[in-house]
Amino acid sequence: IWWLDPELTYGNAKPFVFTQGHSVCNRSFFPCFDTPAVKCTYSATVKAPAGIQVLMSATQSTYLEEEGVYQFYMEYPVPAYLVALVAGDLIHADIGPRSRVWAEPCLLPTAISKLSGMVERWLTAAESLYGPYIWGRYDIVFLPPSFPIVAMENPCLTFIISSILESDEFLIIDVIHEVAHSWFGNAVTNATWEEMWLSEGLATYAQRRITTETYGAAFTCLETAFRLDALHRQMKLLGEDNPVSKLQVKLEPGVNPSNLMNLFTYEKGYCFVYYLSQLCGDPRHFDSFLRAYIEKYKFTSVVAQDLLDSFLNYFPELKEQCVESKAGLEFERWLNATGPPLAEPDLSQGSSLTRPVETLFKLWTTEPLDSVAAASSVDLTKWRTFQTVLFLDRLLDGSPLPHEVIKKLSECYSSQLDSMNAEIRIRWLQIVVRNDYYPDLYKVRRFLENQMSRMYTIPLYEDLCTGTLKSFALEIFYQTQNQLHPNLRKTIQQILSQGLNPLPAIDTTAVATDTPAMVLEDKVSEATNGAISLRDVNVSA
Numbered sequence: 001i002w003w004l005d006p007e008l009t010y011g012n013a014k015p016f017v018f019t020q021g022h023s024v025c026n027r028s029f030f031p032c033f034d035t036p037a038v039k040c041t042y043s044a045t046v047k048a049p050a051g052i053q054v055l056m057s058a059t060q061s062t063y064l065e066e067e068g069v070y071q072f073y074m075e076y077p078v079p080a081y082l083v084a085l086v087a088g089d090l091i092h093a094d095i096g097p098r099s100r101v102w103a104e105p106c107l108l109p110t111a112i113s114k115l116s117g118m119v120e121r122w123l124t125a126a127e128s129l130y131g132p133y134i135w136g137r138y139d140i141v142f143l144p145p146s147f148p149i150v151a152m153e154n155p156c157l158t159f160i161i162s163s164i165l166e167s168d169e170f171l172i173i174d175v176i177h178e179v180a181h182s183w184f185g186n187a188v189t190n191a192t193w194e195e196m197w198l199s200e201g202l203a204t205y206a207q208r209r210i211t212t213e214t215y216g217a218a219f220t221c222l223e224t225a226f227r228l229d230a231l232h233r234q235m236k237l238l239g240e241d242n243p244v245s246k247l248q249v250k251l252e253p254g255v256n257p258s259n260l261m262n263l264f265t266y267e268k269g270y271c272f273v274y275y276l277s278q279l280c281g282d283p284r285h286f287d288s289f290l291r292a293y294i295e296k297y298k299f300t301s302v303v304a305q306d307l308l309d310s311f312l313n314y315f316p317e318l319k320e321q322c323v324e325s326k327a328g329l330e331f332e333r334w335l336n337a338t339g340p341p342l343a344e345p346d347l348s349q350g351s352s353l354t355r356p357v358e359t360l361f362k363l364w365t366t367e368p369l370d371s372v373a374a375a376s377s378v379d380l381t382k383w384r385t386f387q388t389v390l391f392l393d394r395l396l397d398g399s400p401l402p403h404e405v406i407k408k409l410s411e412c413y414s415s416q417l418d419s420m421n422a423e424i425r426i427r428w429l430q431i432v433v434r435n436d437y438y439p440d441l442y443k444v445r446r447f448l449e450n451q452m453s454r455m456y457t458i459p460l461y462e463d464l465c466t467g468t469l470k471s472f473a474l475e476i477f478y479q480t481q482n483q484l485h486p487n488l489r490k491t492i493q494q495i496l497s498q499g500l501n502p503l504p505a506i507d508t509t510a511v512a513t514d515t516p517a518m519v520l521e522d523k524v525s526e527a528t529n530g531a532i533s534l535r536d537v538n539v540s541a
Contacts, residue, residue, distance in 0.1 A: 016088035039077035057154035096120035145453035153181035180206035191301035193257030201269020221350020271341035392427035
């Protein structure tokens with residue numbers, strides 16, 4: 001349960017509270033069987049001061065104004081981690097026939113402009129693929145920047161961090177991913193945290209089917225290329241024999257399941273699901289199977305064998321061909337082998353968007369650097385966000401770059417990038433820091449002075465403290481620490497303390513001892529042991 005003083009909200013007017021249950025945190029919220037294998041309905045009565053709006057992940061709600069009491073009821077069985085509450089200075093606007101957006105008053109106009117009419121379009125596309133949306137309403141609430149992850153698929157009420165509002169393409173992908181969870185994860189749930197890919201891999205596959213239907217195959221392939229790039233980056237860092245790269249990860253006693261959340265859960269899981277779809281020949285045949293799978297298992301929890309047995313029974317001709325035992329692509333090997341995916345999707349339909357990225361990257365990284373004129377003629381403002389972040393991520397992978405290259409990059413693009421969204425700007429600023437490019441350091445300071453979100457602060461502090469700029473990082477931190485949530489303050493303090501004498505104590509009264517050290521996907525690891533920082537992975541949603 002996260003309690004925020006008014007100063008940690010956008011409006012600075014009223015206190016705010018929210019819960020984050022995934023994966024095993026709701027045991028501190030209410031007594032429960034805190035396992036995804038157990039589902040139940042729930043009801044709740046919440047008393048709140050006047051002027052504080054309370055919302056929960058429930059299908060029904062009433063408000064008795066004279067008593068200040070809200071009553072909620074979730075009529076469908078859900079696992080404990082999907083029970084969620086938020087309360088604060090929230091107002092709403094309808095953005096579709098079954099959707100509304102909730103946000104602080106100062107943020108609501110932006111949220112409306114970004115999402116009006118869009119959610120219904122995505123829900124309709126999802127229903128055409130996977131059957132009726134069973135939860136009634138699909139509402140969205142935007143949370144303050146202290147929200148420790150990007151988005152959470154609480155049924156009927158998706159939680160999303162407000163910081164993502166300025167990055168349109170990331171917002172689209174994040175919301176569609178949470179929409180997909182309405183079928184994969186919420187209706188049918190992984191019975192054990194050791195098989196999280198059953199929710200995340202299937203939701204990622206469904207997300208990309210929805211984006212293909214609504215935005216075309218090229219956009220979907222571009223976003224997939226960006227994510228798979230990040231997967232291979234993480235693979236390189238962890239090593240191909242690392243057990244966390246298995247789809248079926250062994251959960252040792254005492255280990256927080258959130259520690260197992262990584263890009264393999266999403267992207268290796270997605271690749272396996274995509275491989276299954278390719279065995280069918282036509283993705284629409286696989287869509288039909290997934291509709292039947294949802295209908296059979298909705299409101300229950302499953303294991304991988306349930307999915308795979310259902311798949312083979314649905315396609316008896318594939319069962320006769322023994323596709324589950326195909327050499328090198330055995331289902332068992334997909335589940336239990338370490339390393340990268342055994343097969344990856346054909347992304348050639350995205351070449352019109354990915355080829356310009358590859359061409360520009362080669363112009364900047366091929367010696368001698370005699371093609372600056374051609375490179376500088378590229379107008380990044382005409383690119384999609386995912387093209388630009390893919391280009392910048394590859395430059396990050398190659399950093400430190402020769403001084404002449406970083407100097408020319410700044411001359412060509414720095415002013416263009418200044419006007420772009422935070423997902424782009426943070427990557428350019430990481431390049432600045434990793435290359436000790438002092439002329440643009442003032443932009444790093446300005447960025448950190450205006451950011452309160454974990455996903456936009458931790459990566460830069462990690463980079464600053466890895467190189468020669470730790471004193472610069474300390475200076476910024478002491479100037480800005482009061483605008484940061486105590487948990488985030490503590491995490492940054494730990495980063496700054498590495499290799500130094502302990503920093504002066506910061507009051508963290510009533511703050512949980514677990515502090516996230518990484519953001520790998522739309523869930524966050526709440527433990528610091530063995531974490532791979534965003535600095536190395538370069539993913540934020």
